[in-house]
Amino acid sequence: MNYFLVFQNKSYEEERKGGYLWAPQKNKNGQTFHHWTDMTLIRKGDIIFNSFNGKLVSVLTAQANCQEHERPTGLEQLDLWERDGWLVDVEYSDLEQPITYKKYMEGILKLQDNKYAPFNKSLRGNTGYLFRVSKELANFFFEIIEATNPFLRKKLQTEDNLQLENIKQIENDLNSIIILEKTEKETIIKSRIGQSAFKKALLTIEKKCRLCGVRDERFLVASHIKPWSESNNQERLDVDNGLLLCPNHDALFDKRYISFDETGKIMVKQSLEATTKMFLNINDTMRIKLNERQQNYMKWHREKFSEN
Incomplete structure (x- = not known):
C-alpha cells in the first residue's frame, strides 16, 4: 500500500462531489510534472490524505487503479490544462475536525521523505497536486486524526x-x-x-x-x-x-x-x-x-x- 497527499484547492468542490481525483497529463505548453504523473502510482486500496485551504479535511481510499481519462465535466473552468489526464475513483471519509498542518509541521518535516514530499522548509505546502507520503508520516497523520476527532x-x-x-x-x-x-x-x-x-x-x-x-x-x-x-x-x-x-x-x-x-x-x-x-x-x-x-x-x- 502507498500513501499520498493531494492539494485540492482549485478543484475540491467538483472532485469531492464526483468522488474522484483528476490531474492533467500536460499543460497548454506541453509540460508535465511529477505531481501529475505520480497519479499513475495510485493503486486500489491506497490512502490519500486530502488538503484543502491549509487543512487536512478528508482521508481518501482509492477504489480502483489510476486510469487515463479526459477532463471530467465540471472542471472546464480550469482551462490551463489539456483535456487528457489521469483519474482515480476514491471514497471520501471526511473528518469532523479538520487538522491545521502548521500545528504539527515540525513532526511532519522530520517524517516526510526528502524527494517528492508535500511540504517545504518554509512550512508551506509545495506547489502542485499530488505528493508522496512516507509510511512514517502516514502513521503520524493517523495518530493526529485519532487524537483530534x-x-x-x-x-x-x-x-x-x-x-x-x-x-x-x-x-x-x-x-x-x-x-x-x-x-x-x-x-x-x-x-x-x-x-x-x-x-x-x-x-x-x-x-x-x-x-x-x-x-x-x-x-x-x-x-x-x-x-x-x-x-x-x-x-x-x-x-x-x-x-x-x-x-x-x-x-x-x-x-x-x-x-x-x-x-x-x-x-x-x-x-x-x-x-x-x-x-x-x-x-x-x-x-x-x-x-x-x-x-x-x-x-x-x-x-x-x-x-x-
Missing part, C-alpha cells in the same frame, strides 16, 4: 475494547490447551492495542479471515507476520506485514503453532493434537495466497516457527 476516536476506542475482549477470550481458550508464561500473554495483548490504523489499512484490501472466512470486522484481528515488538516503524505499518485473521487463528499464528510455506500451504506444529486442531478449525490442507513481500515476512515467521 472525537467521533472517530470513540469508534476506534470501541474497536480496541472489542479487540481486548477477544484477546481475553483467546487467553481463556488457550489456557485449556497451551501453557503460556505471563510475559508471553502480555506480549499478545500489547500487540493488539493501538493498531487501529494498521487494521483499517488491511481492511481496504481484504475483508475476511484468511483461513476460515469470518467477515465480521469486530472479530477480525490485524495480525503482524513479523511482530510489532520486533519490527521497525516502516514494517509496523506495512500492510504486507499483516494478515487479517479470526481470534482463534490469530492466536495460533502469533504463538507460531501455525505458519505457511513458500506456496502458502499451512504448517502445523506436531504438538497440536487432532482434537485441538478440530476445535480450533485448522487442517493440513489449508492454503493462503501470499504476494512477494508477504513471502519475505513469512520466511522470518517460518524460521521462528522451526525454532520453537
